[in-house]
Amino acid sequence: MTARHWIAMAVMGALLVATLVVEPSTARAQENGALHFQTTASGYDISVEESTSNLSVGLVKVVVTLRDAATGEVVDDARVIVRREHETSDEKGSAQALNSPVSPEHYQARFSLKSPGIWRIWVEVDGRLGRVEVEVLPVEIPILRSYSTGSFVFIGVFLILGLGATYLWWSSRKALRQRALAQDSPRDSNRDSDSGPAEAGS
Numbered sequence: 001m002t003a004r005h006w007i008a009m010a011v012m013g014a015l016l017v018a019t020l021v022v023e024p025s026t027a028r029a030q031e032n033g034a035l036h037f038q039t040t041a042s043g044y045d046i047s048v049e050e051s052t053s054n055l056s057v058g059l060v061k062v063v064v065t066l067r068d069a070a071t072g073e074v075v076d077d078a079r080v081i082v083r084r085e086h087e088t089s090d091e092k093g094s095a096q097a098l099n100s101p102v103s104p105e106h107y108q109a110r111f112s113l114k115s116p117g118i119w120r121i122w123v124e125v126d127g128r129l130g131r132v133e134v135e136v137l138p139v140e141i142p143i144l145r146s147y148s149t150g151s152f153v154f155i156g157v158f159l160i161l162g163l164g165a166t167y168l169w170w171s172s173r174k175a176l177r178q179r180a181l182a183q184d185s186p187r188d189s190n191r192d193s194d195s196g197p198a199e200a201g202s
Contacts, residue, residue, distance in 0.1 A: 034049050034050060034051035035049070035050040035051070035136075035137045035139070036048070036049055036137075037049075037050070037136040037137050039134055040069050041132045041134050042125075042129060042130045042131070042132035043068065043069050043070065043129035043130060044066055044067070044068070044069060044075065044125055044127075044129055044132060045066070045067040045068070045069045045072075046064065046065075046066060046123065046125065046132075046134060047064070047065040047066075047067075048062065048063070048064050048065075048123055048136045048137075049062070049063045049065075050062050050121065050136065050137060050139055051063075052139070052141075057141065057142065058112050058113045058114055058141050059110065059111075059112050059113075060110070060111055060112070060113055060139055061108065061109070061110050062082045062097060062108070062109045062110075062121070062123075063097075063106050063107070063108050064080050064082070064097050064106070064107040064108075064109075064123055064125075065105055065106055065107075066078055066080070066105070066107070066125060066127070067105070068129065074104060074105040075105075075127055075128070075129070076099060076104035076105060077127060077128065078107075078125050078126060078127030078128070079096070079125075079126040079127065080096065080097040080098075080107040080109075080123065080124070080125055080126075081094055081095070081096055081097070081123075081124040081126075082094065082095050082096075082097050082109040082111070082121065082122070082123055082124075083121070083122040083123075083124065084111065084113065084119050084120065084121050084122075084139075085119065085120050085122075086113075086115055086117060086118075086119055086120075087117060087118040087119065087120060087138070088117060088118075089115060089117075091114075091115055093111065095109040095110070095111045096109065097109035097123075113139065113141050115141065116141045116142060116143040117140070117141060118138050118139075118140050119138060119139045119140070119141065120135065120138050121135070121136050121137065121138060121139060122134065122135050122136070123136055
């Protein structure tokens, strides 16, 4: 069995191990779905969607939808504030949720929750139907692990792929050199045979 076959088998084995060993992280579990909350308070139908970012753990987007509970009409001129507070520490903050002419019924706020753990979330609405504050579903920020089993597996896979690519490049260069030498050898022999009689005649 050649070295090329061994490398191919090693790559296939590493990929198989990666699919079996990599553990699903808490961050990915939060990426897969948003949290939904709905209630009626002080004449408002309040719908809240909370989602975490796929790209950065701790980055949260909150979308608040407001309607008049009596008429079902969109409330697009309210002031909406999203407050957050860490459950076990004194960390807290707030952000204003803004809507746009393109989507006046949706008030959006984005903020970063830097500390892991449970964060309590409140939505405060101040509009033509009055002022109200409701607590919505909490958001959990996972503890990041610098390295995991999956990380080492992927590092190993990339190293193997890199070594395989390097070997294939080196083999192709070597084959090209050998082919060039093989093509030059008959030319040298023909050149020597052609020059022999000429030298003898002189």
